[in-house]
Amino acid sequence: MTISSRISTNWRPALAGVLALGLGLGTAELVAGVLDRPAGSPVVAAAEWFIDVVPAWLADLAITWFGTADKLALGIGVAVVLALAGAGIGVLARHHRRAALGVAAVLVVVALLVVWSRRETSSLDLAPSLAAGVVALPALAWLAGLVERAAPGGAPGPDTSVSGPDSSGTGRSGNSGPGDAGAFRQQVRAPSRRAFVTGASATAALAALAAGAGRWMSADRIGVESARDDLGVDVDLPAADPPPDAELGISGSEPWRTPNEDFYRIDTAFSAPSIRPEEWRLRIHGMVEQELELGYDDLVGMGLVDRWTTLTCVSNEIGGGLVGNALWTGVPIADVLDRARPLPDADAVLSTSHDGWTCGTPLEALTDERGSLFAVGMNGEPLPVEHGFPVRMVVPGLYGYVSATKWVVDLEVSRFDQFDAYWTTRGWAERGPIKVSSRIDVPEDGARVGAGKVAVAGSAWAQQRGIEAVEVRVDAGPWIPARLGGVPNDDTWRQWVYEWDATAGEHELEVRAVTADGETQTGDEAPPAPDGATGWHRIAVTVE
Ligand SMILES: Nc1nc2c(c(=O)[nH]1)N[C@H]1C(S)=C(S)[C@@H](COP(=O)(O)O)O[C@H]1N2
Ligand SMILES: [Mo]
Secondary structure, three states, X not given: OOHHHHHHHHHHHHHHHHHHHHHHHHHHHHHHHHOOOHHHOHHHHHHHHHHHHOOHHHHHHHHHHHHHHHHHHHHHHHHHHHHHHHHHHHHHHHHOHHHHHHHHHHHHHHHHHHHHHOOOOOHHHHHHHHHHHHHHHHHHHHHHHHHHXXXXXXXXXXHHOOOOHHHOOOOOOOOOOOOXXXXXXXXXXXXXXXXXXXXXXXXHHHHHHHHHHHHHHHHOHHHHHHHHHHHHHHOOOOOOOOOOOOOOOOOOOOOOOOOHHHOOOOOOOOOOOOOOHHHOEEEEEEOEOOOEEEEHHHHHOOOOEEEEEEEEOOOOOOOOOOEEEEEEEEEEHHHHHHHHOEOOOOOEEEEEEOOOOEEEEEHHHHHOOOOOEEEEEEOOEEOOHHHOOOOEEEOOOEOHHHOOOOOEEEEEEEXXXXXXXXXXXXXXXXXXXXXXXXXXXXXXXXXXXXXXXXXXXXXXXXXXXOEEEEEEEEOOOOOEEOEEOOOOOOOXXXXXXXXXXXXXXXXXXXXXXXXXXXXXXXXXXEOOOOOOOEOOEEEEEEEO
């Protein structure tokens, strides 16, 4: 037999399996979209289940390696695993069709279990996985039949000597003799091959169409995005111009105000929840005198305020980009809690998002003067869906994992000794005040620059305390103060620039910040886990 026929006997069954699985999953997306049960998508459920059960070190590593692209990485990973599974089933189906159908059926059961194990599932959420099975199993049987008819007959090699009982009675030619018979076989097989190609293409097209339509409906972009657009009219959001002296305008340095589309995104939601404002509810309960339930209009009706706040992720490495600054518009959380009247021995609030993520925040941080918000606006626009639309929490001074709940729907006033939140069960600290930090944006690490005046610039932050000074040193020499930009409050980062008189050679630049309450940023290096990285950002440059 020829190499090409050997390859074709191998790729067709694998492709058939991949396509049958793809058609099943595409159908599942379509059904999830039509029923408006996005959580019923087996792929989304599996990805989110994986995010929850993955060991903490691997989750941390994913954030370190992929940063805000961690979801894309997971999506690619899921696709590769599914493709391998489909290929395996397809290859199995070539000679053991019943066994392959059995494996596919087991996959359907697994999908049902994973979906069912997710929080707040209803029986309707099982429909997409069932539909996947109803479509994928017959598709697999059908495609396997086409594969068989398209395959060269004769002796395809040792791997086919174990023919399954169900492979009889097909279009296989009984003539396995040498010579001319082979050429004849090639001719009669041509239409069968074409049939396979046609069937496979049709399946692929259907799968893509179903998946695309389903995802589009699930994301409900039309509904939620237009709700988001409308809000720009109903809710009065400010023009978010940075204070005049905040932006130093050094080329290559990150802007003081982070544009929404450049703002880092970190969360455990594989696909961002789509919540229309009119269906959003916030429940406040637990250790309170008065339980509350608010709708979107109730909340916004309490009065909006604006506040510049720099958000920071605890996973941010020294010099990293998991930090951003925006003008947040929202309702003070303190005003809402005031109406619920927390009991005196409460010391914490457990907040929960629409997709079940939880976060524990000191009660004090939500009721004191710092101006923690239920934010509805970001930089003068309604919150982007990825950043928590329609309502998220923004708490100055605390890392996001203990404060910044997006898509927030539930606040339980409680005590720290009464609960464990999402990241604390995974080894991160119960409390997460943001540590003083500073970063060099330009020049880039490893850059080559010309001798003479070089602007060394970046940002520094110590939310709730403020930045008093930023210092730079060259080749471990003396610390030299940098020039600082202005800030509207202590909760935003501060830009800095140092005009360096660069001389030819290899140089090392370091930066450190000093807080307004007198703490000099430590040079002791610590990793992000369990409560935030420390150390000085250090870069190497070559001056020519
Ligand atoms: N619902 C929900 N909210 C969440 C998270 C999450 O996983 N789910 N992650 C938190 C973390 S770790 C951070 S750093 C901030 C990031 O907010 P951003 O994505 O708007 O930048 O959101 C916080 N809020
Ligand atoms: Mo984070």
